[in-house]
Amino acid sequence: MAVDTLFKDGAAPVDDFKFNVRVAEVFDDMLGRSIPFYNEVIGMTAQLLARFLRSEGRVYDLGCSTGSSLVELARRLAHLDLQFIGIDNSAAMITKARLKAEMYGKGDRLRFECADIMNLNLRSPAAVIMNYTLQFIRPMMRPDFIRALYALMPSGAVLIISEKTINHDPLLNRAFLQFYLDFKRRHGYSEIEIAKKREALENILIPFSNMENIDLLRQAGFRHIETFFQWFNFSSFIALKE
Numbered sequence: 001m002a003v004d005t006l007f008k009d010g011a012a013p014v015d016d017f018k019f020n021v022r023v024a025e026v027f028d029d030m031l032g033r034s035i036p037f038y039n040e041v042i043g044m045t046a047q048l049l050a051r052f053l054r055s056e057g058r059v060y061d062l063g064c065s066t067g068s069s070l071v072e073l074a075r076r077l078a079h080l081d082l083q084f085i086g087i088d089n090s091a092a093m094i095t096k097a098r099l100k101a102e103m104y105g106k107g108d109r110l111r112f113e114c115a116d117i118m119n120l121n122l123r124s125p126a127a128v129i130m131n132y133t134l135q136f137i138r139p140m141m142r143p144d145f146i147r148a149l150y151a152l153m154p155s156g157a158v159l160i161i162s163e164k165t166i167n168h169d170p171l172l173n174r175a176f177l178q179f180y181l182d183f184k185r186r187h188g189y190s191e192i193e194i195a196k197k198r199e200a201l202e203n204i205l206i207p208f209s210n211m212e213n214i215d216l217l218r219q220a221g222f223r224h225i226e227t228f229f230q231w232f233n234f235s236s237f238i239a240l241k242e
């Protein structure tokens with residue numbers, strides 16, 4: 001796996017973060033070193049889907065990147081008759097995802113499309129997963145997007161959302177952020193790399209609080225909503241359509 005050294009050069013100017021070829025190349029390493037409990041959240045997602053999904057249907061992953069989640073879900077849920085469809089508008093990510101699906105021999109059950117998730121071109125999804133991607137959608141677009149997603153989900157469908165979050169209490173927000181910076185240091189990122197990535201993501205990754213995310217889901221129409229995982233400033237939510 002290629003190691004993420006994207007922000008190692010202290011002298012290079014910082015551009016806005018883009019999910020381009022350079023990022024796709026090191027993305028799997030970046031995920032493990034930047035998202036706390038990434039694999040555990042996929043494991044919990046598999047448990048939730050096994051519990052709430054009917055035995056067949058389509059599982060969509062919006063903002064699927066290199067397809068890590070779907071490949072793992074296809075493996076863990078192999079006993080169910082599910083089709084897995086990943087959508088991402090980064091061609092470089094989709095190329096990687098397709099290669100990965102072939103490599104793991106899951107090509108028949110997994111499909112990857114290069115498209116804008118805002119078009120919501122989904123066919124009767126049994127489940128929709130959106131991990132660490134809603135945070136990249138402009139905040140003012142989020143309510144309409146989640147409302148439209150709710151409208152096209154059939155009853156009984158499952159929505160899983162994971163996000164980086166903020167906290168409204170400034171004291172706790174600072175502490176949680178500090179714990180996250182410590183996490184990145186422990187995973188080998190230098191102060192320069194941490195600062196430069198933060199600058200590149202500013203104005204692009206805009207986190208909501210847990211409360212704001214839950215309100216978004218409730219206002220869209222979901223009635224069964226729960227936070228099923230939280231690590232300081234990272235949370236995962238489940239919402240079920242009645």
Ligand SMILES: C[S@@+](CC[C@H](N)C(=O)[O-])C[C@H]1O[C@@H](n2cnc3c(N)ncnc32)[C@H](O)[C@@H]1O
Nearest residue numbers: 019063064065088089090116117131132133136
């Ligand atoms: C942080 S990554 C998601 C990680 C991935 N869900 C996982 O768990 O491995 C965010 C992804 O969302 C994609 N993305 C952002 N906005 C998008 C849009 N409007 N349409 C499609 N993909 C989008 C990016 O290209 C990127 O691959």
